[in-house]
Amino acid sequence: MDSGRRDVPIPPHRITPLKENWIKIYKPLVETLLVQVRFNMKSRLVQIRTCPETKDKDAIQKAADFVQAFALGFDVEDAIALLRLDQLFLDSFQIEDVKNLKGDHLSRAIGRIAGKNGRTKFTIENVTKTRIVIADHKIHILGSYQNIRTARTAISNLILGRAPARVYRNLRSMSARATF
């Protein structure tokens, strides 16, 4: 891979949001990270490259991670955290990795994770200080290492069929431990 160039593919369902949020995306990349960025309409790629003005060596990787996170479905405000904080990571896994579910069982598992109006998902996000994207059977988690772990265990438990109330309780006890 060329060390001075990154291409991030944008899935079709994220193209409209990308266009809407383009100003918020390119500004931090160009102004603070000092890299060059463009969106290739034909190949549907966000292309990033370094230039003589770029000071930081990590800048290009950080920029690529930021755009990647947005492409996966995170909000710009959340994805920007990747630029501002070093110890933030992105974790992706599939429901099939936890348990081989098919058909209605899979749909129900997804429903359990999201909850009514996304409540369960938001609860897990707020308690563990992470952001979660559920894209069909793929799940992406954004947060610090320890927080990703707790969120992942909670989601895994939901996939395995635990009642949300019980998962909440575990989360609560865990968060209580974290604050002390």
Add this chain to the structure above:
Amino acid sequence: MADQIKFDSQQIFGLFNKSVSDLTSFLRPNKKIENDLRDLTLKLFELFKLNSGVPGIKDLVTEGFDEEQIWAQLEKHNHTFMKIIDKDVSNLSSLAKKLTKTVKIDIPQDDDFDILEPASSGEDEEEELKKLLGPREKFVGKMLSTFEQEQLQMDEKITKLEEENLKSKPWKLIGEVTADKRPANSLLEDHLQYDFIARPAPIIDEQVALKLEDLIKQRIKDGIWDDVERKIKPAEQPFEYKRRLILDQEKSKVGLAEVYEKDYLQRTQQDKVEEENETHKEIRKMMSAIFLQLDSLSSFHFTPKPPEPEVKIVNNLPAVSAEDTIPVAVSEANLLAPEEVLEKPKRPVKGATERDTTDRKHDRRLKKKKQKIIAARKNAKKISNVEKLSQSAKQKAKQAEKLERTQKQRQMKPSQLKT
């Protein structure tokens, strides 16, 4: 003489009734009635003195005295009278004793007879004497041979025993007894012997206290501070549970970066506050010291105003939270399902008769697991204790060596001096 008394008493009672008959005259102070009653008391006293012949006070002085003073005089007179009566009574009782002694010599087998009972008053005395003398009359005069006496005693004993056997047994001897089958308060009057199920509380006497003190001292010397701390399970209101259950379920309005920023700031600011506190503390200490000295110079008499009571603003909130439609008289605690208050066990709860082999095996496995954990903990504790002990022993050994060395040096010194 008797006629004279009768006449006098009749006269006195007549006068008394006359003066007392109209009760309305007592409503106001009446000089005439007062004088009448005074005369009556005087007459009564004289009559009494004439008849009893007791040397009390010579005359009752009523003129110019109020009723309290007259009463005091009467009391004094009565006192002497009571003394004389007491003497009479004691004389009578001694006489009775003499009589009973003579009776006892005649009938030696009667042991129910209580000689020591003192006579209480003159009238009782005579009755008692009669009572004492009555039943004995049949034995007096009859001389029995020793054999006959023994026979009599034996008969008495036999009848006594037979009666006892025929009577229903006391409640203590008939086995299990409920409260309604024994007389009231009969348990209180008895000294019972029974087995304690619980271990009795230790009696703390001087020896035990000393032992405890030694133990404490030893632990202080060894520096073992591992007392068991009492754990208290906090009592939880049922509604607290539900309140805690509801976590933030909305989409957060701030980005992830802000969340982490806030977290970080909170952590760093806490440290800052602590740092500032130390200097503040020092300053506050010095300030208070100075103010105390200043106060002692000027204003120790000063008392500050009492603090004004805080004004609390009570919002006009609805008294009942309208979560569910519930009957009015249902307490909040009843709104929770039992599973919400206490977690449901995974497996169905089964009675002793319902359990099958699987359940029994499951329980056994659980029990074994628990025992293993406890044993492991105990083992770990033992090892740590042994280490501590060995450390303390080493220290002691070192100290002992030091002592020996110093002693040797001391012993050496005189010898060196000699040489």
